[in-house]
Amino acid sequence: xxxxxxxxxxxxxxxxxxxxxxxxxxxxxxxxxxxxxxxxxxxxxxxxxxxxxxxxxxxxxxxxxxxxxxxxxxxxxxxxxxxxxxxxxxxxxxxxxxxxxxxxxxxxxxxxxxxxxxxxxxxxxxxxxxxxxxxxxxxxxxxxxxxxxxxxxxxxxxxxxxxxxxxxxxxxxxxxxxxxxxxxxxxxxxxxxxxxxxxxxxxxxxxxxxxxxxxxxxxxxxxxxxxxxxxxxxxxxxxxxxxxxxxxxxxxxxxxxxxxxxxxxxxxxxxxxxxxxxxxxxxxxxxxxxxxxxxxxxxxxxxxxxxxxxxxxxxxxxxxxxxxxxxxxxxxxxxxxxxxxxxxxxxxxxxxxxxxxx
Amino acid sequence: xxxxxxxxxxxxxxxxxxxxxxxxxxxxxxxxxxxxxxxxxxxxxxxxxxxxxxxxxxxxxxxxxxxxxxxxxxxxxxxxxxxxxxxxxxxxxxxxxxxxxxxxxxxxxxxxxxxxxxxxxxxxxxxxxxxxxxxxxxxxxxxxxxxxxxxxxxxxxxxxxxxxxxxxxxxxxxxxxxxxxxxxxxxxxxxxxxxxxxxxxxxxxxxxxxxxxxxxxxxxxxxxxxxxxxxxxxxxxxxxxxxxxxxxxxxxxxxxxxxxxxxxxxxxxxxxxxxxxxxxxxxxxxxxxxxxxxxxxxxxxxxxxxxxxxxxxxxxxxxxx
Numbered sequence: 001x002x003x004x005x006x007x008x009x010x011x012x013x014x015x016x017x018x019x020x021x022x023x024x025x026x027x028x029x030x031x032x033x034x035x036x037x038x039x040x041x042x043x044x045x046x047x048x049x050x051x052x053x054x055x056x057x058x059x060x061x062x063x064x065x066x067x068x069x070x071x072x073x074x075x076x077x078x079x080x081x082x083x084x085x086x087x088x089x090x091x092x093x094x095x096x097x098x099x100x101x102x103x104x105x106x107x108x109x110x111x112x113x114x115x116x117x118x119x120x121x122x123x124x125x126x127x128x129x130x131x132x133x134x135x136x137x138x139x140x141x142x143x144x145x146x147x148x149x150x151x152x153x154x155x156x157x158x159x160x161x162x163x164x165x166x167x168x169x170x171x172x173x174x175x176x177x178x179x180x181x182x183x184x185x186x187x188x189x190x191x192x193x194x195x196x197x198x199x200x201x202x203x204x205x206x207x208x209x210x211x212x213x214x215x216x217x218x219x220x221x222x223x224x225x226x227x228x229x230x231x232x233x234x235x236x237x238x239x240x241x242x243x244x245x246x247x248x249x250x251x252x253x254x255x256x257x258x259x260x261x262x263x264x265x266x267x268x269x270x271x272x273x274x275x276x277x278x279x280x281x282x283x284x285x286x287x288x289x290x291x292x293x294x295x296x297x298x299x300x301x302x303x304x305x306x307x308x309x310x311x312x313x314x315x316x317x318x319x320x321x322x323x324x325x326x327x328x329x330x331x332x333x334x335x336x337x338x339x340x341x342x343x344x345x346x347x348x349x350x351x352x353x354x355x356x357x358x
Numbered sequence: 359x360x361x362x363x364x365x366x367x368x369x370x371x372x373x374x375x376x377x378x379x380x381x382x383x384x385x386x387x388x389x390x391x392x393x394x395x396x397x398x399x400x401x402x403x404x405x406x407x408x409x410x411x412x413x414x415x416x417x418x419x420x421x422x423x424x425x426x427x428x429x430x431x432x433x434x435x436x437x438x439x440x441x442x443x444x445x446x447x448x449x450x451x452x453x454x455x456x457x458x459x460x461x462x463x464x465x466x467x468x469x470x471x472x473x474x475x476x477x478x479x480x481x482x483x484x485x486x487x488x489x490x491x492x493x494x495x496x497x498x499x500x501x502x503x504x505x506x507x508x509x510x511x512x513x514x515x516x517x518x519x520x521x522x523x524x525x526x527x528x529x530x531x532x533x534x535x536x537x538x539x540x541x542x543x544x545x546x547x548x549x550x551x552x553x554x555x556x557x558x559x560x561x562x563x564x565x566x567x568x569x570x571x572x573x574x575x576x577x578x579x580x581x582x583x584x585x586x587x588x589x590x591x592x593x594x595x596x597x598x599x600x601x602x603x604x605x606x607x608x609x610x611x612x613x614x615x616x617x618x619x620x621x622x623x624x625x626x627x628x629x630x631x632x633x634x635x636x637x638x639x640x641x642x643x644x645x646x647x648x649x650x651x652x653x654x655x656x657x658x659x660x661x662x663x664x665x666x667x668x669x670x671x672x673x674x675x676x677x678x679x
Contacts, residue, residue, distance in 0.1 A: 052581050072584045073593075085582035089600055098596070102587035150586060 001064045003028045003186040004049060004154055009058030011044050011210075018044040019055070020210035026154075026203075029184040031177070033197040036207035037233065042190045043082075043158055045207070049188065050156050051075045063153055073102070078147035079156040082163070084139050086131040092118070092142055093127035099150035117149040120179060137168045144176065148183070155180075155187045161196065173200055194234050198222065206230050228277055228356045237279040238324045241358055244274040251350065254278060258320030262297040264353035271357040279354035282327040287315065288345040297353065299324075299346040303338055317344060425660070432653035440647040450654025460638070460655075467634040468662070470549060470624075471617035474556040478564040478613045479606060486568030487598075491577075501569075504562050515558055516626050523551050547629045555623035560613040567612060571605025572598070604674040611670035615663045635659045 004026040011019040019041040026032045034042040047053040049060055051072035060068045067075050078099065087095050093114055100110045118124050121141040131139055140160060147155055157176075161169045177200045180187050191197055197204050198218040206213040206221065206229075214226045225231035228239070245261065246253035247270060254276060255261050264278060291298065301317040301324065312329035315338075326346065338344075435445040454460045489500040507515065522528045523545040530542040545551055575598055583593030621636040628634070633641070635655060642652030 050585060052585065071590075072581070073587045073589055077585070079582070079585045081578050081582055083576060083578050085576060085578040087579060087583075087597060098583070098588075099586035102592070146582075146586070 002026055002061070003030070003063060004032075004188065005059075005061035005064075006045070006049070007059040007061070009045065009048060009060065010056050011041070011048060011053065012056045017210050019048065021058075022207075022210070022212050024205060024212070024215070026186060026188065028186055031180050031187050031189065031200060031202045033201040033204040034188065034190045034207060035194065035197040035204050035233075036192065036213075038192055040207040041210035042192075042207050046079075046156050046158055046188060046190045049154070050077050050079045052079075076153040077156055078150050078152040078154075079158065080143045080147045080160045082159045084143040084160070084163075086139055086142055086146070088131050091128050091130055092123065092134075095131065095142060096127075096146050096149050099146065103150060113149050113151075117145040120148070120182075121145040121175075136164055137172065140164060140172060141175075144179070148179070148185070153186060155185050157187065157189045159191055160189075161191075162193075169196075176200070198234070206233065208233075225279070225354065228279065231279045231354055231356070236282055236325060237354070238282065238285075238322075240278045240280070240319075240322065240324075242276060242278060244270055244276055252355065254355075256320075258322070260299055262299070262348070262353060263350040264355050265351045270355065275358040277356040277358050279356060280324075280348055280352060282314070282325040283312075283329075284348060284352035285324070285326045286347040287326060287328055288347055289342075291345050292347055294347060297348045297350060299348070301344055301346060303340060303342050303344050305340060306338055317346060319346075428653050428656060428660075431649055432657050434650040434653075436648045436650045438647070440649060442650050447650070450651040451658065453651065454655050454658060463633050463635060463638055464658075466549075466632055467618060467636075470552060470556065470634070471614050474553055474560060474617040475610050475613040477553070478557060478560050479568075479610055482561060482564045482568055482609070483606070486565050486572055489565070490569050490572035504565050507558075508562050512559065512622055513626075516555055516623060519551060519555055519558070519627060520546060523554070546627065549628070549632060551627040552624050552632075552634075555627040556617045556620060559620060559623060560616050563616075564609045564613050567609040568602070568605060571602050571608075575601050607670045607673040611666060614666055618663060618666075619659060 002025040004024070006022060006024040009019055009022050010017070022041075022045065034045060036042050044053060048055050049062075051067070051070060051074075055068065058068070059066055062076055087098065090098065096114045096117060097110050100113060105113075114127070115124070118127060121144055123138060123141055123145065126134070126138065126142075131142065134142065140163075143160065160176075161172050164172060173196060189197075189200065198221075201218050203215065203217055204221050205215045208229050214221060214230045216224070221230060222234055225234060225237075231237045232239075240256050240258070242254040242256040242262075244252050245255050250265060252264050252270065253261055254264060256278070262278065270276060288298075291300075299319055301319040304316040304318050304323065306316075307314045309327075312327045315326040315328060317324045317326055324346065431442065432450055433446050433448070434442040435447050435449075436442045454464075489497060489504075492500060520527065524530070525542045525544070525546070527546070529545065530539075533539045534542065579597045579601075580593050583597050584590070588596060619636055620634075621640060624632075624634045625637055625640075628637075636659065639652050639656045639659065642648050642655060646652075
């Protein structure tokens with residue numbers, strides 16, 4: 001049995017389809033991410049699971065039980081809102097106790113649990129303060145504790161870190177992940193920040209225009225994107241157009257529009273007309289000053305500029321009419337002096353060439 | 359600097375102190391007595407107060423001075439025909455607060471104002487809630503419906519009620535026509551018509567205050583309450599209602615104080631037998647020509663308003679956590 005199950009869920013706002021026929025299964029204890037650009041329907045999907053929005057069609061199941069028509073107060077979910085939505089007129093203690101009070105727990109239990117969860121988020125001693133007296137990071141933790149204290153079956157987080165600054169955000173990522181693993185709660189996290197998703201998730205679903213593009217582990221999604229959209233959205237990708245000249249079981253030969261031929265491994269879904277996009281990650285390209293003798297793909301280009309990025313350097317290489325981005329971080333590369341306009345060779349393993357229909 | 363005053367308007371304090379030291383240096387060059395230097399410094403530090411001067415003058419000249427003059431007149435002794443001589447007498451106050459005839463006027467006025475306040479808040483809250491949650495063209499239309507009547511002169515609106523509530527008015531004609539009643543209802547010149555007229559005056563303002571308060575409450579907090587297990591009504595009560603209490607207090611104060619002091623509505627729509635405090639003030643000053651007594655009554659009315667203001671302020675502050 002899955003903890004959360006969405007079956008052919010659709011939500012329309014007038015003519016706009018926010019969620020378009022999505023089906024998902026989420027396991028117990030899983031840290032699941034809904035990732036996509038703004039307006040892709042991820043927040044709407046989350047709100048439907050929490051009962052804050054009614055789907056136009058489809059079924060929502062929580063712990064195997066159909067809750068599609070149940071109001072939010074009757075669902076075993078708790079949400080951390082993007083704006084946190086803390087009650088400004090209640091103390092931190094009262095904010096946490098609210099959910100327990102609504103569940104008619106005994107005074108003893110309310111007290112015990114509230115203090116336990118305050119401790120879990122490292123806010124012991126803050127119980128008598130008001131939300132207005134806390135910093136952003138502390139408010140964030142109160143919002144998390146307020147959702148966790150009712151011990152829901154499913155925890156829903158709607159871009160909870162977007163209002164924090166970078167350092168705090170990185171710290172909270174780690175903290176939320178620690179707590180999630182600690183209490184082993186099924187969690188759905190909505191974000192548009194790919195780093196957030198890649199670092200924290202057990203599994204990610206990539207959404208675009210209300211539809212699911214791909215579901216998989218962070219590793220899977222990064223290294224084996226199934227569509228141009230995913231490969232473009234997660235990380236960076238250079239795209240080159242070309243047409244297939246030879247098709248084999250585990251390898252295809254593509255003639256690029258710039259004239260060069262390259263090999264790509266493991267072709268999927270090559271369209272009948274043979275026009276394809278080749279996607280190459282900037283970090284999968286090795287720069288060579290001399291033309292290497294190798295079985296790998298070699299492209300010849302001209303160095304346009306180099307920018308220092310700390311751990312790596314970003315090279316822009318002119319290749320035909322395209323600009324190819326290359327990231328290089330080796331010590332040898334760092335010490336090498338490149339001149340603008342110099343001729344340069346790009347070496348790419350066929351296995352790192354992703355093939356998408358054009 | 360030992361004692362720094364912080365003003366609430368944007369002002370670059372560092373600039374001022376730099377300028378100040380420059381001035382000081384300039385003045386140091388010529389011999390100067392310390393008190394002159396000191397008074398210059400005091401002026402320099404507080405010269406932002408000049409911004410308040412025009413407003414301050416208006417309030418002092420047109421509000422504080424007349425109020426104090428009124429207070430002085432209220433202690434005078436009347437010799438009849440609008441003449442009074444200086445004295446220190448509390449006759450007017452004692453008479454108005456003890457004579458059963460006048461006590462009944464106070465009670466009637468306060469009762470009417472309370473009723474208007476209660477109706478305006480009870481009827482206005484749901485409307486304001488609806489408008490605050492509405493969006494787009496719906497909201498604009500609602501706001502126009504509230505604001506446009508305010509562009510009509512009050513006297514014109516009051517005469518409008520004559521047409522509606524009169525013996526041969528709209529309602530009576532309708533009811534007689536359908537045979538629901540045999541005799542026209544007497545609605546005009548009763549406390550009913552006074553309450554209706556007062557509501558006409560205060561309702562748009564109460565709505566506008568409540569709308570602005572309810573608009574400021576983050577909708578996601580209600581969702582959070584429901585998400586945490588509170589039902590529809592409970593989450594409204596726990597979040598939206600509790601957070602709106604300070605605003606309700608302000609709107610209520612507004613309705614009460616205005617209804618209490620309103621003169622045109624009770625004098626035109628009320629019965630001559632049921633007087634209000636403001637009618638009594640006008641009567642004493644213009645007809646009876648007993649200025650000290652009229653001033654005493656006016657000051658009592660003013661005091662009630664101030665007392666209510668202080669109480670409501672207390673409620674707002676307690677609510678504004």
